[in-house]
Amino acid sequence: ILNVEQSPQSLHVQEGDSTNFTCSFPSSNFYALHWYRWETAKSPEALFVMTLNGDEKKKGRISATLNTKEGYSYLYIKGSQPEDSATYLCAHNTGNQFYFGTGTSLTVIP
Amino acid sequence: NAGVTQTPKFQVLKTGQSMTLQCAQDMNHEYMSWYRQDPGMGLRLIHYSVGAGITDQGEVPNGYNVSRSTTEDFPLRLLSAAPSQTSVYFCATQPQTGTALGYTFGSGTRLTVV
Numbered sequence: 203i204l205n206v207e208q209s210p211q212s213l214h215v216q217e218g219d220s221t222n223f224t225c226s227f228p229s230s231n232f233y234a235l236h237w238y239r240w241e242t243a244k245s246p247e248a249l250f251v252m253t254l255n256g257d258e259k260k261k262g263r264i265s266a267t268l269n270t271k272e273g274y275s276y277l278y279i280k281g282s283q284p285e286d287s288a289t290y291l292c293a294h295n296t297g298n299q300f301y302f303g304t305g306t307s308l309t310v311i312p
Numbered sequence: 313n314a315g316v317t318q319t320p321k322f323q324v325l326k327t328g329q330s331m332t333l334q335c336a337q338d339m340n341h342e343y344m345s346w347y348r349q350d351p352g353m354g355l356r357l358i359h360y361s362v363g364a365g366i367t368d369q370g371e372v373p374n375g376y377n378v379s380r381s382t383t384e385d386f387p388l389r390l391l392s393a394a395p396s397q398t399s400v401y402f403c404a405t406q407p408q409t410g411t412a413l414g415y416t417f418g419s420g421t422r423l424t425v426v
Contacts, residue, residue: 204353234412245402245417253412261409291355297410299370302347302354 206294208303215282216311222278223306225292229273233297237266237277240289240305249277249290282310314338318403318418325393325425333388335403341416341423343406344386348372348399349420355402362384362409393425 216222227235234253238246250259255270260302263280289305291303319334335344345360347370357370361380375397377389390397403418 233410238414245419246415248414248416251412251414277385293415295412299357299360300404300415304352304354 206292206301206303208290208292208306210306211304212225212307212309214309214311216291217282219279219282220278220308221282222276223290223308225275225277225303226292227273227275227292227301231269231296232270232273232294234295235270235275236293236295236300237275238291238293242288246291255258256274277306279308281309284310284312286310316405316416316418316423318421320421321419322422323424325348325390325423327393327395327425328348329390329393331390333390333401333423335388335405335418336384337386337403337405337416338384338408339405339416340383340403341407342383343409345370345404345406345415346376346378346386346388347402347404349402350399358388358401371420383413390406390423393423395425398425399421 210222237249240246250266252268257268259266265278268275288308291299291305291308293302316337342363346358347355356372360376361367364383370374401421404415407413
């Protein structure tokens with residue numbers, strides 16, 4: 203079992219603030235790193251897939267970076283909005299299996 | 313295009329009862345899997361299948377059974393429900409294992425065993 207850790211566990215920010223959170227994973231057996239956005243009572247939806255060390259992906263106000271050598275990925279949200287409130291989940295894809303973190307729960311206060 | 317369909321959405325069982333959680337996909341994905349999600353824990357893999365006729369155990373397979381007779385369907389059977397199986401269950405599919413392609417998730421089944 204490969205431990206994937208996310209921090210912080212939860213986060214409250216004011217509308218308009220920028221924020222970031224971390225996903226750390228074992229650097230061995232790396233195939234891809236996936237970020238998902240998971241709203242309450244819904245299913246996780248894919249945000250990013252990253253495969254190469256130094257990868258940076260961006261979708262609107264959300265971006266992510268990847269460091270496979272040290273085993274971490276950052277997710278950034280610029281100018282948080284209430285609709286960004288969700289749990290952000292990362293998964294380490296070894297090619298054979300996905301290993302999920304426990305997620306970072308983000309609440310954006312209007 | 314329905315994607316991944318899970319039924320039922322909610323279920324309450326008594327200890328010792330059996331039931332089947334259904335997962336169906338219409339995307340011709342080879343890989344299908346079942347996860348459970350419990351408070352404070354990440355999604356944990358129960359069973360998975362890389363194609364019709366092939367299944368394998370994940371991290372927490374005890375008390376569950378699966379089969380994959382068609383590409384589209386991957387039912388999860390609880391043989392004799394226990395309170396420890398109270399959880400939210402997600403079916404997740406992938407076009408092909410061994411790729412960087414992500415999962416598509418079903419909407420989840422919330423199961424309570426009393």
